Amino acid sequence: MSGRAIVVTSGKGGVGKTTATANIGLSLASRGQKVVLIDGDIGLRNLDLILGVENRVVYNIVDVVSGRCQPRQALVKDKRISSLFLIPASQIDQKEAINADQMRDLSTQLKEEFDFVLIDCPAGIEQGFRNAVAAADEAIVVTTPDVSPVRDADRVIGLLQGSLGEPQLIINRMSMAMVKRGDMLDQQDVLDILAIRLLGIVPEDEAVVIAGNKGAPVVLNGGSPSGDAYGRIARRILGEDVPIPELNGHSSFAKRLGQFIFGR
Amino acid sequence: MTLTERIQIFFGKSGSGSKDAAKNRLLLVLQDDRLGLTGEKKEALRKDILAAIRKHLDIDAEGFTMEFMSSATDQKEMRVTAPVQLGRGAVNLSK
Ligand SMILES: Nc1ncnc2c1ncn2[C@@H]1O[C@H](COP(=O)(O)OP(=O)(O)O)[C@@H](O)[C@H]1O
Ligand SMILES: [Mg+2]
Numbered sequence: 046m047s048g049r050a051i052v053v054t055s056g057k058g059g060v061g062k063t064t065a066t067a068n069i070g071l072s073l074a075s076r077g078q079k080v081v082l083i084d085g086d087i088g089l090r091n092l093d094l095i096l097g098v099e100n101r102v103v104y105n106i107v108d109v110v111s112g113r114c115q116p117r118q119a120l121v122k123d124k125r126i127s128s129l130f131l132i133p134a135s136q137i138d139q140k141e142a143i144n145a146d147q148m149r150d151l152s153t154q155l156k157e158e159f160d161f162v163l164i165d166c167p168a169g170i171e172q173g174f175r176n177a178v179a180a181a182d183e184a185i186v187v188t189t190p191d192v193s194p195v196r197d198a199d200r201v202i203g204l205l206q207g208s209l210g211e212p213q214l215i216i217n218r219m220s221m222a223m224v225k226r227g228d229m230l231d232q233q234d235v236l237d238i239l240a241i242r243l244l245g246i247v248p249e250d251e252a253v254v255i256a257g258n259k260g261a262p263v264v265l266n267g268g269s270p271s272g273d274a275y276g277r278i279a280r281r282i283l284g285e286d287v288p289i290p291e292l293n294g295h296s297s298f299a300k301r302l303g304q305f306i307f308g309r
Numbered sequence: 310m311t312l313t314e315r316i317q318i319f320f321g322k323s324g325s326g327s328k329d330a331a332k333n334r335l336l337l338v339l340q341d342d343r344l345g346l347t348g349e350k351k352e353a354l355r356k357d358i359l360a361a362i363r364k365h366l367d368i369d370a371e372g373f374t375m376e377f378m379s380s381a382t383d384q385k386e387m388r389v390t391a392p393v394q395l396g397r398g399a400v401n402l403s404k
Contacts, residue, residue, distance in 0.1 A: 192331050199339050226324025234332050238339065 052181035056197030058168030072279035074129035084134035097260020145179035152180035213244035369394035
């Protein structure tokens with residue numbers, strides 16, 4: 046078997062890569078896929094915390110590539126969904142503790158056993174980024190609809206050209222209220238600028254923060270707008286044709302009339 | 310929601326519409342990023358173009374600026390505009 050290795054990247058930090066990796070991974074696993082997540086953010090380990098498995102981390106990725114343990118010893122198994130695993134980052138090492146060849150080898154090995162290898166990329170475009178990309182066959186670029194993340198996303202898309210296939214885009218933290226006011230780039234604006242394929246849109250959602258607090262990503266509790274969005278994204282990754290809900294904020298006359306009359 | 314806000318929403322026009330500024334600025338800066346067009350390169354280009362024009366026309370070197378604009382509709386298109394101020398000699402000649 047050879048699974049798909051996908052890197053989740055952005056250039057800019059803090060746009061939602063780790064959140065996306067956790068939720069897409071859980072969602073794919075809950076659909077029967079065997080999934081391993083790699084925390085590629087060496088020195089700034091977070092994915093274990095977001096997943097809520099931080100207490101069970103023993104070995105990490107640097108232990109694996111330096112031969113201090115076998116890959117399977119470093120796998121942290123999720124207790125909620127049994128086909129999801131994590132290889133945590135090391136918290137004390139530098140990005141340079143691993144090189145691109147080692148990452149590629151690890152990923153090749155994992156693809157033998159897993160349907161999906163998802164790599165959570167660190168911010169930036171240096172060694173950590175190059176390592177994460179080396180391990181992948183495909184890329185998901187995450188951005189928020191703000192000027193700096195979009196600019197950085199464009200840079201990353203440029204860097205990915207040639208090495209990986211055409212990346213797909215997730216626009217995270219979209220606020221419908223702001224889009225309606227004309228104070229936030231809408232999906233069409235972002236696509237006009239970046240000119241890549243859209244994988245999905247995730248709304249701004251308090252549930253993400255609460256999920257982070259609890260170590261229980263939003264897809265685990267149905268009903269949140271962000272969790273639903275990640276569920277749809279996972280289905281699209283699996284090849285299902287799931288329409289992207291129209292979130293571009295052009296409200297209909299009837300809706301505006303309703304808002305005018307009822308004030309909401 | 311205040312009445313003004315409601316009226317604004319009714320006409321589809323609340324907020325400051327700042328996203329247009331975001332989009333235009335991004336298209337511009339990304340064009341430079343993608344071309345690797347640094348400020349230094351732009352300055353060198355400006356000087357070369359100025360020199361080329363001045364070989365044929367008497368124009369004012371002081372105020373010669375170039376503006377690089379991307380097209381909002383076609384990513385493959387860039388417009389370079391350089392308004393030319395005619396120099397003293399040229400103005401005298403045309404008299
Ligand atoms: N859709 C969302 N709505 C609200 N907050 C979000 C959303 N996505 C991410 N966040 C918040 O943004 C912050 C950064 O997210 P994270 O996934 O750690 O980004 P990155 O890995 O790109 O640095 C976190 O505090 C997270 O809770
Ligand atoms: Mg992260």
